Amino acid sequence: MSQKILVDCPHCGHQQKESPAAISTVCRGCKQYFSLEYKPGTGRRLRKQRPSRLVRCSSCNSEQKVFEDALSAVCGSCGAHLTIGNYALEGVVRQRLSTSGNIVFGPSVRYSGPEVRGQNITIGGRIKARLRAVEEIVFARKSEVKGSVIAPLIRVLRGADAVVDRVQTRLFQAEGDLRAKQIFAREKIEIGKEGRVEGTTLITREIVVEPGGALSGRLDTTAVPISDEDGENDGEEAVAET
């Protein structure tokens, strides 16, 4: 078992033991983060860091600010351990991807594996998995997803060319091309002047297609089920996975 070292919190002076390999930690006295950065020649340096991004706890859903480069954190509300690193992926990816940070799949990505979870997910490349984001999923380039994409907001950017099994969201916005077996948008589908969307089945309550945009599919505005509070299971009871 590795020997722990004693560190002082730079915020409140509280002393606590940490692993020598730790990069940063949260003070068990004042609950603030600080860096345990090690500089060769100067020894360990305790440094206050200014939180610079917001993450949401996957257990209790509370928001908190963390450092830009933090890889993990402890939720200040419920104490859950959070993986919060941002991932920018290229090539063949085999690692499990579940984070409260952001995930960017580059154009060369090949991923096949368990459900991917992130705060925001940008899609490129070829993915064989279900993707779920707390805030937003963006189709940014040529991509193919064998599985569902699930997020409160799903956007198709101009220049994107995406094929996906199923889209499940509250608001779907398209300025690029997307083909899907099913698009389920609890609130609205918006197609911009450069958007081209084909969905075998379209389920939503409201649609706007601007002049220049294109949308096709079988539409049913009455098939949207009664809302659940957090949207976590939007439509799953009404529309089976294809």
Next chain:
Amino acid sequence: MESNSVSLFPPAIRLVGDLTVLGNARIACEIRGHIRVRGHLEIDPAAVVVGELRSGSLHIELGAVVKAGLSVGKAAAAPVQGLSRFLPFLSR
């Protein structure tokens, strides 16, 4: 109907059959059949549309009941063949 005009279909009527509009249209009634609108189609919250729907652009407002095959865009609206065919519409 003129190409830049807006054809209004108020809630008091019910249409059964195929409908072609060369301009824009606003539907607030019940229509069952094939609808083709070359310009912009607006569907009111009170409307009920069952069948097939083609238009150049589209706004379906919250509350409208639409169960239809949808084809929206320039290509969907452009080829208008033959004359508009109105079947007798019945008042509610």
